[in-house]
Amino acid sequence: MAEVHIIGNLDGGEGFSSPNLSCKWCFETGGAWRLLEGVKDGQTQVDHPIDEGIAHWSHPIDLHYAIKGIQGWPKLSLQVYSEDMYGRTQLVGYGFVHLPTSPGFHKIECPTWQLAGSAMDQVQSYFVGSGPQLINDDVIASGSDRYRLQTIASGTVYLSLFLVTRNFNKFGIES
């Protein structure tokens, strides 16, 4: 059985409409992947950076998969939330990134986008504090039904991950 380990950190994020951020993350894989150890989704702490630069999460990621096929390579889907001074949370970015396929260290920058509402939505979100959100989160990491959306660019999420593979050469996989 071939195995894959993904060990690293969800480092932080910057460039969003507010510097006080947290991130909800989730790994999605195909049917040939079985999670043996580790947590495949979670939410980071909310960070208020003192210099209003990068929000640091240093959130640990440690996953151990057993795989029967390389289809459905893991994708990490992210939702970034910001918190204002009243403690209200607002969604400020959606993004996804594929995990690297080569063993070793990878520094990853994930670009994010958010839904651009109408002018009325933007006025409402300024006062009430919540913009339009996706009903179905599947569209974050998939390409179907994207054409219906109108979005605007948002900040960047940083990850640093080590990938370890086991028995790939026995199954003839080159990575």
Next chain:
Amino acid sequence: MADNSLFLVMINGQVESANFPLYDDLYCRVSVVYGADWLLVSGLEEGTSQITKKTKDEKQKFVWNFPIEVTLKSTNPYGWPRLVIAVYGLDAFGRDVVRGYGSILFPLIPGSHKIQMPMFVPESTSLLQKFTSWLLGTRPEFVDPKFVTQSDGREVTRVRSQGSVSVTCNIMTKDISSAGYVVDSIHSHKP
């Protein structure tokens, strides 16, 4: 399938220095945290550094130069060791208060590595609590600093990030390739 998948990881390094613009008189508590499949073969997994003052010049550096030497064995990379540092300082009244928590993953690739660890400290929820904690010296802190290496329960914590700690480490592994694991390739980045 590899019959014997036991491998050893040796970590030598130090907690070099820190950058905390707002504070002085700091010391740190250092621990190496690892998963259930791992066993500490030699070395100390916890330690406390000396109290250091920052330099009077514009660099304002704190230097601890605190050694980390551990050797661990495992059959499984899951739970790869992480370093947790909790920095404490003296406040204006001379009491110990926590100034930051941070955690890094020790690199999985053999070699020398220099890593910057961003530090963050839990925040009080209300203005009144901020004031009483300043007055009494009872700042919000985590019950166990190892909390920052776990994934569960982090979403309810609100923190303020400030400062960083610089850690250098040398990683050496034994029998990790013969156990069947490939940890590096020409397509990866330099840590």
